Amino acid sequence: MMRVLGYLAKRLVFVIPQLLGIVLVSFLLVKSIPGDPAVLMLGPTATPDAVASLRESLGLEQPLYIQFFIYVKNILHGDLGTSWQTTRPVLEDLVQRFPATLELVTLSLLLAVVVGVTLGVFAAKQPNGWVARLADLYGLSAGALPDFWFALVLIFVFYTLLGWAPAPLGRIDMIVIPPEPITGAYTIDALLAGDLDAFGSALAHLVLPVLALGLLNAGPILKMTQATVEKMLDSDFSRYEVLCGVPHNLVVRHALRNALPSIVTIISVLYGYLIGGAVLVEIVFSWGGAGQYAVQGVLNSDIYPVLGFVLFSAIFSLMVYIVVDLIYVLLDPRISN
Amino acid sequence: MSQLAVTSEQGLESRPRTAAAPLVDIKDLRVDFSGADEPKQVLKGVSLSVLPGEIIGLVGESGAGKTTLARSILGVPPAPGRIRTGEVVFDGRNILALPELELRKLRGRRLSVVVPNPRAELNPTMTIGRQIGAMARIHLGVSRAEAARLALAMLRDVQIPDPERRMNAYPHELSGGMAQRVVIAMALICNPAFIISDDATSGLDVTVQAQILSLLSRLATGHRSSLLFITRDIGITAHFCDRVAVLYAGEIMELAPRESLFLKPAHPYTLTLLAAFSHSPKLRDTWSVPQTGRRQIQVGGCSYANRCPLAQPTCSERRPPFAEIGPGHFARCHFPVSPE
Numbered sequence: 001m002m003r004v005l006g007y008l009a010k011r012l013v014f015v016i017p018q019l020l021g022i023v024l025v026s027f028l029l030v031k032s033i034p035g036d037p038a039v040l041m042l043g044p045t046a047t048p049d050a051v052a053s054l055r056e057s058l059g060l061e062q063p064l065y066i067q068f069f070i071y072v073k074n075i076l077h078g079d080l081g082t083s084w085q086t087t088r089p090v091l092e093d094l095v096q097r098f099p100a101t102l103e104l105v106t107l108s109l110l111l112a113v114v115v116g117v118t119l120g121v122f123a124a125k126q127p128n129g130w131v132a133r134l135a136d137l138y139g140l141s142a143g144a145l146p147d148f149w150f151a152l153v154l155i156f157v158f159y160t161l162l163g164w165a166p167a168p169l170g171r172i173d174m175i176v177i178p179p180e181p182i183t184g185a186y187t188i189d190a191l192l193a194g195d196l197d198a199f200g201s202a203l204a205h206l207v208l209p210v211l212a213l214g215l216l217n218a219g220p221i222l223k224m225t226q227a228t229v230e231k232m233l234d235s236d237f238s239r240y241e242v243l244c245g246v247p248h249n250l251v252v253r254h255a256l257r258n259a260l261p262s263i264v265t266i267i268s269v270l271y272g273y274l275i276g277g278a279v280l281v282e283i284v285f286s287w288g289g290a291g292q293y294a295v296q297g298v299l300n301s302d303i304y305p306v307l308g309f310v311l312f313s314a315i316f317s318l319m320v321y322i323v324v325d326l327i328y329v330l331l332d333p334r335i336s337n
Numbered sequence: 338m339s340q341l342a343v344t345s346e347q348g349l350e351s352r353p354r355t356a357a358a359p360l361v362d363i364k365d366l367r368v369d370f371s372g373a374d375e376p377k378q379v380l381k382g383v384s385l386s387v388l389p390g391e392i393i394g395l396v397g398e399s400g401a402g403k404t405t406l407a408r409s410i411l412g413v414p415p416a417p418g419r420i421r422t423g424e425v426v427f428d429g430r431n432i433l434a435l436p437e438l439e440l441r442k443l444r445g446r447r448l449s450v451v452v453p454n455p456r457a458e459l460n461p462t463m464t465i466g467r468q469i470g471a472m473a474r475i476h477l478g479v480s481r482a483e484a485a486r487l488a489l490a491m492l493r494d495v496q497i498p499d500p501e502r503r504m505n506a507y508p509h510e511l512s513g514g515m516a517q518r519v520v521i522a523m524a525l526i527c528n529p530a531f532i533i534s535d536d537a538t539s540g541l542d543v544t545v546q547a548q549i550l551s552l553l554s555r556l557a558t559g560h561r562s563s564l565l566f567i568t569r570d571i572g573i574t575a576h577f578c579d580r581v582a583v584l585y586a587g588e589i590m591e592l593a594p595r596e597s598l599f600l601k602p603a604h605p606y607t608l609t610l611l612a613a614f615s616h617s618p619k620l621r622d623t624w625s626v627p628q629t630g631r632r633q634i635q636v637g638g639c640s641y642a643n644r645c646p647l648a649q650p651t652c653s654e655r656r657p658p659f660a661e662i663g664p665g666h667f668a669r670c671h672f673p674v675s676p677e
Contacts, residue, residue: 240458242413244523245445246475258462333462333507 004326011322019314023075026310027068035301036060041084071307080311081304085296090308094290098312099184100171101282101289104209105274111214112221113267117256119218120225124233125252135222142219148280151212155284158208166204168285176201209285213278217270224266228259260331268324272317276309359386359426360563361410361448361531366423368402368409368587379405379418381587381640384659387531392554392564394574394595396610397584403567406584407535410565411448412440427531446476449529451537451553455520459508465519466492466504469526476527491522495552514545518552525556532557533565538573550576571607572614575599580665583607586640589659593666603662603673605645639671647672 123135186202232255279291297305470484492500612624638653
């Protein structure tokens with residue numbers, strides 16, 4: 001236990017410089033996007049004088065390193081800047097939108113893990129069986145289909161044709177009052193408030209986007225599971241288990257157990273990727289998530305939402321990686337030292 | 338060679354080697370490795386009977402087919418091997434013809450194997466106590482607690498120091514010698530009738546090797562199990578094997594009771610093996626394979642003909658029969674070396 005805590009402390013010390021580096025790089029990148037925010041904010045009819053004075057008050061006339069310094073100082077005071085599009089503090093916007101994305105992405109990933117690992121194990125179990133062939137086909141299609149297109153197909157079939165799914169217009173029905181935000185995830189908040197109507201509505205709205213993201217992102221997990229479990233089944237210890245008369249199912253289970261570190265790795269990479277990568281699906285379903293917010297920022301030279309999003313995603317990814325490292329220690333007794 | 342025989346703990350007489358029915362009867366076992374073009378014959382019809390309680394040594398160089406034989410007896414030839422013909426009769430049944438499920442229940446239960454390089458063969462994410470206990474849980478159907486108790490007793494039997502603590506150790510925390518003892522514990526926990534030791538001591542240093550060997554033979558005798566002891570070192574077999582078989586290129590070249598083999602070796606290959614382990618330079622010079630001028634192997638001839646110091650034209654034309662040249666002493670050679 002002490003070992004884990006010491007390890008955690010060591011890792012957390014490194015989080016600060018990592019975040020600083022990420023903010024610096026993204027700051028420089030965002031600043032290099034052409035376009036004058038002052039012009040965009042004031043519109044085409046603005047006088048040059050007005051633009052100049054706005055630039056002055058936004059601090060855009062300062063050298064870049066001073067701008068960066070001010071931005072970092074503000075972050076330390078909990079101020080991530082203000083979005084001129086929503087005219088609200090970026091922190092407020094993100095606190096509202098990030099959980100929406102997180103809820104969607106987490107559930108999608110859970111579905112992807114269930115589908116990917118199950119199919120992967122069965123495919124590895126019988127490399128020439130029909131499941132293996134299905135898995136090959138699945139991996140190919142999941143890699144080839146764009147997620148937004150797949151989302152549109154799902155909407156067409158399950159909303160337009162069958163009418164089973166609710167309209168792809170946000171996270172909850174218009175007539176249902178969203179639950180009091182506690183975690184920001186509607187399903188959890190609705191359950192906490194005991195509001196089953198809101199829970200049902202939020203869940204219904206999650207089904208199609210989760211299917212779209214989950215089924216497609218199961219592809220890489222499936223491939224990784226299949227490849228690693230096959231490798232483990234081909235390894236000395238699995239063959240020895242066969243020689244010892246260990247039942248086939250148990251041999252496969254032990255192989256999966258030894259393949260878990262690789263599978264956890266791909267899951268963690270996907271998790272970090274999906275926070276921003278889910279944006280097209282968010283747009284299709286008018287999800288109002290963080291990815292959508294950041295893209296709007298990029299398109300309109302609204303830099304603070306973009307930087308705030310990068311910061312939030314970075315913190316989230318670093319947390320995921322720390323958790324994953326702890327999982328490695330639990331999974332593989334050889335890492336303990 | 339005779340001094341090797343003298344160091345043995347038990348004389349040959351102490352073991353019953355009467356006309357009892359064989360425990361395991363390997364009949365004409367042929368295994369191919371399917372390659373890109375033509376399959377390579379790795380075992381060319383191996384026949385060997387193992388009597389109950391007998392320790393039988395099988396000597397051969399690398400590539401002779403030792404591991405293939407060990408694993409094929411259990412019905413799982415190493416990839417890309419395929420059993421072409423042959424029977425392994427055990428308990429009156431040809432186990433190679435059994436359905437996979439029944440064969441699986443025999444493996445590890447009645448017929449078990451001790452593998453070399455066991456640190457790679459053990460499951461890296463499972464404690465050794467659980468791995469040994471798993472054998473008992475799977476094959477004897479005992480409870481988890483009972484399996485742990487049996488595993489601990491087995492760890493004591495194989496003389497692992499501090500067994501209570503080792504129960505919770507992972508394979509990477511063990512030395513090679515300890516891992517070898519763990520694998521022996523796994524092979525013996527279900528009290529099998531037949532144990533195959535596949536070059537089990539090859540990776541260990543000599544002192545540990547000697548400890549493991551005496552442990553293995555003592556436990557096999559104690560459990561009244563038969564032991565097929567496969568090794569590259571013909572000297573080892575002199576210590577405790579009742580009979581010794583010499584495998585070369587997938588064929589048994591000579592099979593004899595220990596004393597007969599070491600005192601009156603008949604096959605030229607056996608002599609080169611003995612000479613290689615001998616301290617006598619004269620013996621080594623007389624019985625060594627010339628590095629140059631090896632003849633091409635002729636299809637249908639003796640597979641040793643191309644390396645044999647005594648080869649005659651006949652040798653590369655006709656396959657020699659496996660002939661009995663003395664009581665219980667067989668050799669596959671047209672011109673067996675006569676004693677003296």
